[in-house]
Amino acid sequence: MEVKKEQNREVQKPPRSAISPERRRRINRLKKMIVWTALFMILLPLTGCLILGVKLHRKDQQTERMAGQIRFLEQALQESVDEKVRLQALLQVNDADELEYEKTAETEGVPESYAEPLDGIRRVYLTFDDGPSPNTEELLDILAEYNVKATFFVTGKNKENYGDIYRRIVEEGHTLGMHSYSHEYDTIYASLENFQEDIETLQDFLYRETGTLSRFYRFPGGSSNKVSKTNIQEMINYLDARDISYFDWNISGGDATSASVSSDQIVNRVMSDMESHQVAVVLLHDAADKYSTVEALPKLIEEIQAMDDSTEILPITEETMPIRHALGNM
Ligand code: ZN
Secondary structure: OHHHHHHHHHHHOOOHHHOOHHHHHHHHHHHHHHHHHHHHHHHHHHHHHHHHHHHHHHHHHHHHHHHHHHHHHHHHHHHHHHHHHHHHHHHHHHHHHHHHHHHHHHHHOOOOOOOOOOOOOEEEEEEEEOOOOHHHHHHHHHHHHHOOOOEEEEOOOOOOOHHHHHHHHHHOOOEEEEOOOOOOHHHHOOOHHHHHHHHHHHHHHHHHHHOOOOOEEOOOOOOOOOOOOOOHHHHHHHHHHOOOEEOOOOEEOOOOOOOOOOHHHHHHHHHHHHOOOOEEEEEEEOOOOOHHHHHHHHHHHHHHHOOOOOEEEOOOOOOOOOOOOOHHHO
């Protein structure tokens, strides 16, 4: 308002002589103020716009960068998913055999006519296939700690120091069983001759290493495996003739195929089947990658021992009731 009045006065422009120097200075000050105010009012929004513009541009760049990163991550994720699928497919191919055989064996299970003794004692046989490996030594340590004896169905491994493991199995009172020398299904089961040769090689090898002639056998993939091109009964007859007793299993720890099985899963799986058996032959593995099995063993032993006083953990012997899948030998 004040500014307007002043402006009006200025417009009227009184004669120059009528304006005192004091008033002129005031007018000039006002003029300057008006000019600055106007400038300020123009510059302020302009600067604001400019700053916002720059910020917006930067945000755009940032968004663009982030979009790029997201695209990169999406691509990497897709690649890793593809890799996982590829690895799973590979794993399935590698494990398909064992998985297939063990699945078949497990689902077919033991026929009902195969009665377990009802003397009130539950006999549990922990069996380990596919060793020896460094894991076997750890398992032996744990078994010694709990004073529990088990059964090891071993393969033929000519590695340095493995002789000590075969000997430890025998010396510490466990049962040394055979699980084929080569563990190569396609070769072993190609013919009866191959099967015989493989067993003889392993039995001789173990005798040289330990001084013990093993009389127990576990068919790779179980006696109900579907790989054998010859009649499994012929192989069983051969075992009988050699006075070798074979054992399958009626409880599986599930550690054969899945490398990712946890120790808890192994324990839970074994324990959930335990109630329904008076004779329990438990299938576990001690190959080099079976860390979960090592981890599971102490808890497994503790849970089995905690079941009741009439439960015993024993090594397989001549007295053990054979648990067998092959229907031809019931
Ligand atoms: Zn095996």
